[in-house]
Amino acid sequence: MHRSNPPSFRPVAHVATVILALAVAVVAGCASPPPASPAGSGVAALSGPAPAQAAPVDANQALLEQFARWVEDFRTEMRARGIGEATLRDAFDDVHYLPQVIELDRAQPEFLRPVWDYLDSAVSVQRIATGQDKLLQVRAAADAAAARYGVPPAIIVAIWGIESNYGSNYGSIPTIDALATLGFEGRRRDWARGELLAALKIIGNGDIDRGHMVGSWAGAMGQTQFLPSNFLAYAVDADGDGRRNIWGSMADVTASTANYLARSGWQSGLPWGVEVQLPAGFDHGRADAALRQPSSQWAAEGVRSMNGQALPAFTDGAILLPAGARGPAFLVGPNFRAVLRYNNSDSYALAVSLLAQRLDGGPGVQAPWPRDLSTLTRSQTREMQSALNQRGLDSGEPDGTMGPATRAALRRYQRSLGLPADGYPTLDLLQRLQAP
Numbered sequence: 001m002h003r004s005n006p007p008s009f010r011p012v013a014h015v016a017t018v019i020l021a022l023a024v025a026v027v028a029g030c031a032s033p034p035p036a037s038p039a040g041s042g043v044a045a046l047s048g049p050a051p052a053q054a055a056p057v058d059a060n061q062a063l064l065e066q067f068a069r070w071v072e073d074f075r076t077e078m079r080a081r082g083i084g085e086a087t088l089r090d091a092f093d094d095v096h097y098l099p100q101v102i103e104l105d106r107a108q109p110e111f112l113r114p115v116w117d118y119l120d121s122a123v124s125v126q127r128i129a130t131g132q133d134k135l136l137q138v139r140a141a142a143d144a145a146a147a148r149y150g151v152p153p154a155i156i157v158a159i160w161g162i163e164s165n166y167g168s169n170y171g172s173i174p175t176i177d178a179l180a181t182l183g184f185e186g187r188r189r190d191w192a193r194g195e196l197l198a199a200l201k202i203i204g205n206g207d208i209d210r211g212h213m214v215g216s217w218a219g220a221m222g223q224t225q226f227l228p229s230n231f232l233a234y235a236v237d238a239d240g241d242g243r244r245n246i247w248g249s250m251a252d253v254t255a256s257t258a259n260y261l262a263r264s265g266w267q268s269g270l271p272w273g274v275e276v277q278l279p280a281g282f283d284h285g286r287a288d289a290a291l292r293q294p295s296s297q298w299a300a301e302g303v304r305s306m307n308g309q310a311l312p313a314f315t316d317g318a319i320l321l322p323a324g325a326r327g328p329a330f331l332v333g334p335n336f337r338a339v340l341r342y343n344n345s346d347s348y349a350l351a352v353s354l355l356a357q358r359l360d361g362g363p364g365v366q367a368p369w370p371r372d373l374s375t376l377t378r379s380q381t382r383e384m385q386s387a388l389n390q391r392g393l394d395s396g397e398p399d400g401t402m403g404p405a406t407r408a409a410l411r412r413y414q415r416s417l418g419l420p421a422d423g424y425p426t427l428d429l430l431q432r433l434q435a436p
Contacts, residue, residue, distance in 0.1 A: 324424025
């Protein structure tokens, strides 16, 4: 039932009901997915009985009233931008503020996982075995997507596996609630407002109803975790039912994922990359995403594949050292960069690429990882950045993140010590920088 006055915005008596619902509304992103095809409102599950430890009304009333005003202002703005009244009612008549979303958005883990630890779980024996079964199950849809967009089925299924464990874990937080919460109070308000507008357009287009538009706390949706703006740009109605359904239609899931990669620069017929052996005396400072050259040039410099076969025919290949000079090395090309546009993390792109390789019966990583190295915490990384800056090696604003400026500064410091300039942060380098 549509109501002109949203229940969450009623006077104080109703605010108590909303607060009691908050603990139920804040659901974990790892819950089981809802029914595949829309059949009623999924929001009803958010208004169940309150837990015994519900917060007092006075503690949250002011915040809820501010949230209510923000939503009303946003509704007015969206109405002026052409969003239909029915869509606005569907989206906002039972909207909830989710405090856990803000907590998760502001939280940054102090301890960062090394790449080998991430790959151990992302490309586990179990995930490979499950993925091979899933690849057989969705073979027809994946083959159709591959024929249309040039992206191999194994890559599509690998993204499915990494993003949602093959559809078993894509989140159950209402996307509208998550994005409204972030737009109201989060640190990325402008971004969240844009994604919320995109979500309204999706509902207005009839692709999914509000109750079944669910996903992660950050607004990523469906089996391969599209943000609403990416859904509008790349989602495909491959099964011809008039809706782009990345929650329940594997034809739509596989085609949408392949379209995303194809539009991100995937080149049909090329591999993502290959593990390589670097020659003695290799300048590890040349292992940089910005330094690209033909595979023939890398071969002329002594770079070899692990099995002795010719390197992939890249015109713009780059050397990747995800664990520094002591770890495995890879020659990566444009398709690796296409996966990076799906999620801008070398560890993520490597996990997708290696999982796909294993699904196709290929090898895992052959060179050993330097598992004895301790990954720096965010605090230690900030200390390293500050120490580099104090030495005149500009690493940018200390933020605890190893970006290009920090890696370039660390390489300059490593060269000054006569060490391999791989830009990989270690506790030993931090201690050297902090020494008087």
